[in-house]
Amino acid sequence: MSLALVQSRALLGLQAPPVTVEVHLANGLPSFTLVGLADVEVKEARERVRSALQNAGLEFPHNKRITVNLAPADLPKDSGRFDLPIALGILAASGQIDGARLAGYEFAGELSLSGQLRAVRGALATSLALRTQQVAAQLVLPPGSAEEAALVPDARVYRARHLLDVVQQFLPPGSADAAGGSAHAGAATDDTTGWARMDALPRPASTTYADLADVKGQAGAKRALEIAAAGGHSLLLMGPPGSGKSMLAQRFAGVLPEMEVDEALESAAIASLAGRFVLERWAQRPTCSPHHTASAVALVGGGSPPRPGEISLAHHGVLFLDELPEFPRAALEALREPLETGHITIARAARRADFPARFQMIAAMNPCPCGYLGAAQRACRCTPDQVARYQAKLSGPLLDRIDLHTEVPTLPAHELLGAPPGEASATVRQRVVQARGAAITRQGCTNQALQGQAIDQHVLLEPAAAQFLQTASARLGWSARATHRTLKVARTIADLAGAPHTQMAHVAEAMQYRRTLAK
Structure with missing residues (x-):
């Protein structure tokens, strides 16, 4: 048969829209035409496929007019993932393999000139999309990609190292001897x-995570970390250089609950899209620490085709922004919507992609340019105007979206050297898991995710605590958002204490974490 159809998948965010690779061989002037809104690396597949077929000892139809269509035609295609389905389509159209036996399989893989298969990014996202769409297809993938895709429960994934490994599975009936000869001729x-x-x-x-026991002292900051972990809140650490802000933030993932299977799959699928997935880190909460020179596109994602940014790579994990005021203003302001909604939509002229971005942000900053404003061990040399300009780099709306603000003071030398090891991460995690479990049992989500009427329904604020919060909110000039975030933090504190209702003491502690920057 001169026409063959092979199924594959493109990548569009976390979706994997189906692509049918149609190959037609016709008489006429020999040529190799590839159509279907293919990017440059897809068009280069013509040379890779030709060389791979010849070096594997297979026949390339030089005397035919070859037309390859990647349908649907209006869907952009990129990467070398279509090399393998194009090669199989040519083999099926020329009768070297049985095209009917390809039904029920989907293929992806980049071909080397020798016919070896190379891994492609997004294999786990493709397998997860098949599971979400309830498509009963069998995936054939290269080494590295197949191991990723097999992490999805009930996925039917086959690994092939060489083009000939795939060809041998789909040979026409009665051609086993020819298959053995081809294998010897190629590799x-x-x-x-x-x-x-x-x-x-x-x-x-x-x-395995870094242990919180490594941090000596800093009881107030550790308490804020525990509250943030229990309720899913964002946190801002302020203090002089060397006080332990980065050390605390890098140990935050260790006090979070273990990832559920669906959470681990989503997180790993995004890392696979970016080509950053490592099997050794499977089911481990990611901690992303972009440099303060990162642009807005690097943080939230972008490009053509759209790629996930750091906030999506930190999905179900931690986004640590050290030296927060040093980030570009546009990059910081781009964090506003993801902090509220938990996802990001990247719109470009050619296409649009949605990525999840439900991360916990831990930010660290110095109180002034020299870093020693309010420090006991060293005097600040900044003028009030310099301090004001430095702190003004953070907009009010952004600070309003950060639930917890806490100071991390410098420990005196005698306390640092003489203090015993701190509380272990495993001990703190037990309390966090218990508090989170109470919240999820009560309302089906973490306290930070409460919205609208659910806040009034589940916070269970006592009358005296409500009156105290109203008076304090009016005197401090808080926004409605700040008041609601204080309520959520207070509910988390109550969960950590095992209290069924939110009391005045819980509200008072929560209010201590809404302090503005020192002037």
Whole structure:
């Protein structure tokens, strides 16, 4: 048959729209035409496929007019993931493999000139999309990509190391001898390792994080970390250089609850899209620490095609922004919507992509340019005008969206050297898991995710606490957002204390974390 159809998938955010690779061989002037809104790297597949077929000992139809269409035509396609389906389409159209047996399979993989298969990004996102869409397809992927895709429960994934490994599975009936000859002519293949059904890796028994016990002292900052972990709140750490802000933030992921399977899959799928997924970090909460020179596109995502940014790579994990005022103003203001909604929409002229971005932001900053405003050990040398300009780099709306503000003072040398190790992360995590469990049992989400009427319904504020909060909010000039965020923090404090209702003491502690920057 001179026409063959092979199924594959494109990448569009976390979606994986289906792509049908149509290959037609016709008589006429020999040519190789590829159509279907293909990007440059997809068009280059013509040379890779031609060389791979020849070096693998397979026949390339030089005397035919080859037309390859990637349907639908209005969907942009990028990357080398279509090399393998294009090669199989040519083989099926020329009768070297049985095109009917390709039904029920979907293929993706980049071909080397020798016919070896190379990993492609987004394999886990593709497998997860198949599961979400309830598509019963079998995936054939290269080494590295197949192991990723097999992490999705009930996924049917096959790994192939070489083009010949795939060809041998779809040969026409009665051509087994020819397959053996082709394998010898191209590259040595081993049926036990070349083509294999992949099984999901077992979930790690435990994940390794830096331990909070390494931090001595700083009881107030550790308490703020525990509250942030229990309620899903964002946190701003302020203090002089060397006080331990970065050390605390880097240990925050260790006090968060273990990831659920769906959370781990979403987080790993985004990392796979960016080509940053590592199997050794499976089910481990990510901590992203972009440099303060990062642009708005680097933080929230962008490009053509749209790629996930740091906030999406930190999905279900931690986004640590050190030296917060040093970030570009546009980059910081771009964080406003994701902090509220938990997702980001990237719109470009060619396409539009949605990425999840439900992260916990931990930010750190110095109180002034020299860093020693209010420090006991060293005098600040900044003028009031310099302090005001430095702190004005952070807009009021952005600070309003950060739930907890706490100071991290410098410890005196005798306290630092003589203090015993702090409380271990495992001990703090137990309290966090218990508090989060109470919140999810009560309302189905963390306290930070409460919105609208759910706040009044689940905070369960006592009358005296409500009157105290109203008086304080009026005197301090808080916005409605600040008042609601204080209520959520107070509910988290009550959960940590095991209290069924939010009391005045819980509200009073929550108010201490809404202090503005020192002037």
